[in-house]
Structure formats: C-alpha cells, structure tokens
Amino acid sequence: xxxxxxxxxxxxxxxxxxxxxxxxxxxxxxxxxxxxxxxxxxxxxxxxxxxxxxxxxxxxxxxxxxxxxxxxxxxxxxxxxxxxxxxxxxxxxxxxxxxxxxxxxxxxxxxxxxxxxxxxxxxxxxxxxxxxxxxxxxxxxxxxxxxxxxxxxxxxxxxxxxxxxxxxxxxxxxxxxxxxxxxxxxxxxxxxxxxxxx
DNA sequence: CTGCCGATTTAC
DNA sequence: TAAATCGGCAGA
Numbered sequence: 224x225x226x227x228x229x230x231x232x233x234x235x236x237x238x239x240x241x242x243x244x245x246x247x248x249x250x251x252x253x254x255x256x257x258x259x260x261x262x263x264x265x266x267x268x269x270x271x272x273x274x275x276x277x278x279x280x281x282x283x284x285x286x287x288x289x290x291x292x293x294x295x296x297x298x299x300x301x302x303x304x305x306x307x308x309x310x311x312x313x314x315x316x317x318x319x320x321x322x323x324x325x326x327x328x329x330x331x332x333x334x335x336x337x338x339x340x341x342x343x344x345x346x347x348x349x350x351x352x353x354x355x356x357x358x359x360x361x362x363x364x365x366x367x368x369x370x371x372x373x374x375x376x377x378x379x380x381x382x383x384x385x386x387x388x389x390x391x392x393x394x395x396x397x398x399x400x401x402x403x404x405x406x407x408x409x410x411x412x413x414x415x416x417x418x419x420x421x
Numbered sequence: 422c423t424g425c426c427g428a429t430t431t432a433c
Numbered sequence: 434t435a436a437a438t439c440g441g442c443a444g445a
Contacts, residue, residue: 276441283441283442284441285440285441285442299440299441300439300440300441301440302437302438302439302440303437303438303439303440304437304438304439
C-alpha cells in the first residue's frame with residue numbers, strides 16, 4: 224500500500240488529474256473503511272481558468288485552501304444539497320486542484336450503500352448500482368464526505384490515495400479526455416480538455 | 422442585508 | 434425538462 228506522497232500532488236495539475244485515474248481513494252469513516260478506484264477527474268487551475276473558484280487570484284474564505292500546500296482536500300457545498308471533493312495541487316501560492324468525479328467502490332460497498340441509499344448493497348437495483356458513485360456529488364454521499372473533511376491532509380490516516388491496494392491488480396486502461404462538465408458559463412475555458420476518464 | 426447563482430442529482 | 438434547496442459571494 225503506497226500512499227501517494229506530497230511530491231505527487233506538487234506536480235502540474237493536468238499530470239495529477241491524469242495520473243489519479245486508476246488509483247485508490249481510501250476513506251476511514253466512522254463505520255469503517257471504504258475504498259474506491261478513481262475513474263474520472265477534472266483539473267481546475269485558478270490562474271488561467273474561468274471555471275475555477277479561485278480564477279484570477281480570487282481569495283475568499285472558501286477558496287483559501289486552494290492557495291495552500293498540495294495534498295490537502297478542498298470540499299465545497301453546491302446546489303444547496305451536495306458536496307464535491309478536490310485535491311489541492313501545485314506549490315503553495317498556486318490555486319489549483321483536481322475534482323474527483325467518479326469512482327468504483329472496491330471495498331466497503333455495504334457501508335457506502337447505506338450512506339447513499341440507506342439499504343444494503345445487495346438490495347440495489349441495477350440502475351442504482353450504475354449510478355452508485357459515478358458523479359462528484361454521488362461519491363461524496365456514498366463516502367459521507369462533507370465540509371468536515373475540508374482542509375484535511377491527504378497524507379493523514381483518515382483520507383488518502385494509494386497507487387495500489389493489496390490483492391487488487393491496478394489494470395491500466397486507455398484514458399480518455401473531454402471538455403469538463405457543467406461549466407458552460409466559463410467562456411473559452413469551457414472548451415479545455417481537462418476531464419480525464421476511463 | 423438582499424438577491425442571484427451554482428464544478429449536481431433526481432424525478433417526471 | 435424542471436424542481437430541489439441553501440451557502441457563497443458581490444453589491445448596495
């Protein structure tokens with residue numbers, strides 16, 4: 224189990240977004256461990272990106288964490304009912320991050336299922352399984368990630384990412400790119416191919 | 422303090 | 434296609 228080091232998050236944001244695909248997101252929650260293989264990410268880079276919350280150097284209480292050290296969680300509340308989790312990238316002073324948009328749960332399915340649908344995983348319909356954690360708000364619901372986790376160190380013990388987990392082969396699949404989702408207001412930035420997925 | 426809007430999800 | 438639902442932020 225190699226926890227990704229600080230130097231990983233220090234890299235260029237597009238590199239981090241691409242290389243996070245296929246890694247394992249681990250949450251030690253109150254009810255136990257949940258592990259999900261990352262299948263979809265998006266990059267946000269404040270300096271040049273009108274879709275980023277910290278575009279143009281904007282500093283607010285919410286965006287402050289983005290300017291800090293890499294390898295910390297940026298969790299924000301959206302649409303009055305959902306949370307999204309990002310990992311902060313690049314050196315301190317650069318507001319940039321990677322949004323985790325999709326995972327496949329490989330451990331702790333039942334815990335996640337109760338947190339998302341309030342029932343056992345075995346009782347999920349095919350449709351619910353398909354829509355289990357294939358969106359940023361969905362996966363935060365399943366992993367019970369809220370603003371409690373905002374600012375949490377991803378090199379700590381509660382929340383981290385590993386390259387591999389024991390007993391599970393990290394199969395490399397072709398990584399696709401596309402425009403990012405839900406940012407049509409962002410002018411030229413809406414066309415950046417900063418979404419990565421398998 | 423007021424008012425608008427959103428890096429979404431779900432049901433119809 | 435539209436509703437749900439409220440914190441964040443800009444502007445008065």
